Amino acid sequence: MEDVFYRAGEVVPAGTPVLALLPDGNLRIRFFVPEPALSALSLGGAILVSCDGCAPDIEGRITFIAREAEFTPPVIFSEEERSKLVFKVEARLIGNEHALPVGLPVTVVPTADAVAEKR
Numbered sequence: 001m002e003d004v005f006y007r008a009g010e011v012v013p014a015g016t017p018v019l020a021l022l023p024d025g026n027l028r029i030r031f032f033v034p035e036p037a038l039s040a041l042s043l044g045g046a047i048l049v050s051c052d053g054c055a056p057d058i059e060g061r062i063t064f065i066a067r068e069a070e071f072t073p074p075v076i077f078s079e080e081e082r083s084k085l086v087f088k089v090e091a092r093l094i095g096n097e098h099a100l101p102v103g104l105p106v107t108v109v110p111t112a113d114a115v116a117e118k119r
Helices: 112-118
Strands: 029-034 046-050 058-065 086-093 107-110
Touching: 046 086
Parallel strands: none
Antiparallel strands: 029 086, 046 058, 046 107, 058 086
């Protein structure tokens, strides 16, 4: 269960959802990567996820890398402007997919193996 919109005793209008379910397998990590770091990632690449108060060494696999930048810089593309490009990347946890609460900010780092595979 992801969220509860109404509790016992509250009046719920007809046709209004009472709770939101997040089916197994639909939990993913969404993060944004600056353009210079994009070359170190690949579909299926391994990542390590960390956060405050989380178990150490949470592993995941990259399942999506956007083809286009999420935020567009000014029309002039210089070396300074290139660093403003970011690309959306999504990954799924390996093993315990419920290790992280929904919406929790995380830090994502590609594993050494993933970077070596890319080269």
